[in-house]
Amino acid sequence: MVNLGTKIGKLQLKNPVMAASGTFGPEYGELIDVNKLGAYIAKTITLNARIGNPPPRVCDTPSGMLNSIGLENGGLDDFIKNKLPPLKRLKIPLIASIAGDDAGEFKELTRGLSKSGKIEALEINLSCPNVKHGKRDFLIAQDEEATYETIEAVRRSTTLTIIAKLSPNVTDIKKVARAAERAGADALSLINTLVGMAIDIDTKRPVLGNITGGLSGPAIKPIALRMVREAYKSTRIPIVGIGGVMDYKDAVEFILCGASAIQVGTANFINPAASIEIIDGIKDYMAKNNIREIKKLTGALKT
């Protein structure tokens, strides 16, 4: 018997496959059985509504895509009033994702969501490359101190499981990973998108309205694997691997590099059934290789 269960902080997941923030929504409930997922992660919300970036917001790249959505969302109140009630019917753990300009906003979001009931964990999006954060001209996850302060502020405001979502747009992922751990994060998730561009040579303009966007999909997987391994080796908390997971083999690669769970992002757009197929694929792989628990596979990379 294969046990796909895995633990992320206080969260007990029945399998290690979640859908990544911003790439999944209730609409997919028409195509797949969402309750088969390990957990449901909602799109990142901010305290106040954001209208997002001008179009075009998405484009194809070789083996991937760029997006510059700009965290379009209705804000905390809209989430609690309109988005959360239908999500409460889910039979799997619900993880909310939050982003803010400063520690104060993160605290307010955390308090607002902590008392809402259904939400079991918060993913702290320190790493959306498509928005300007207040006066800062860097992402929180690009700075150890800012990462520490933010996670600490959230930690003081909640007993929910905290997952710090890190950015690949850094020189040394190990330092930021350790800062998040020291500040009290229960787990790390990585990677978010890499900042990139696409150019139309006929118009001599960038393809995206926002000029730059976040690169995702199979193109970023090698970088994500390397970073997951570095984060795994430099911290003791569970790692959630993200970046270009299209099938169960990609998922197993992340787990071998140290991930206790994985998230499926862009693959949802290509094949909405990807997550479900990945769950089945991991199960078969473990059965074939006589691996009883995910724990036994996590970090089992031979070097």
Place this chain on the structure above:
Amino acid sequence: MKQLKAKIIGNKRIAPDFYKMRLASAYLAKNSKPGQFVEIECSKGGEIFLRRPLGVHRILNDGIEVLYEVVGPGTKSLSAKTAGEYIDIIGPLGNGFFVQRTAYSAQRTAALVAGGVGVAPLVALAETLVNSSKLIVHSKRRKLYVLIGACKKGHVLCVNDLKKLGAEVVVYTEDGSLGKKGLITQGLTSLLSTINYELSTIYACGPYPMLKAISHIADSSGISCQVSMEERMACGVGVCLGCPVKAKSGGYKMVCKDGPVFDSKEIAW
């Protein structure tokens, strides 16, 4: 909506760079409405990464047809597919045209305005209008106009199909190689100034500047107008927020989920 593998029944070149693909799917046949679209996987993994949105061109008894122009790698790879192959489709997607308004209104005359390959979804609409309201073409006071504009002759499509339905077809080309010379918006203006019928609705599909101009004409003539919009898409179902169009009410609407058909008054042009 469903994700399904549909068998290609035919993929015929109907003009240089334009293809008509017939897909077998009882589900799509039963559930598609004019103005809706499908997201098609053009190649498996890698090169052509995202799915490509194509409008429902015709709704048949046992499937649907799409009509597409080869403009880049995605549509090029589609054009190379042959009968018997299967392709992965998500659909039907989006809202579709609101046909009741024309079909059951007191004045059942409609004008369909197409720019280039924008005629594709308007054929399904024309068929539905004709079938759901026989009166539309057979009464003296009611009529179906289809105005097709394109850059040049080879880009004017579906004229005979539309004529067979009983529609009165007006053609404009920018270089004058077929029909009248000029933009289709001129065609609409002159139609409005000459007809004795009261137009109930204008339905339009084409490039943004054309839709904007038509919306303006409709507004100043007090005629209701539905436009089918395009935007680059990733998911096609409303989850990624990747396909925004500026709404008059503030903020954005998503072309894939809130549209692709909008009342022209909803859009901040």
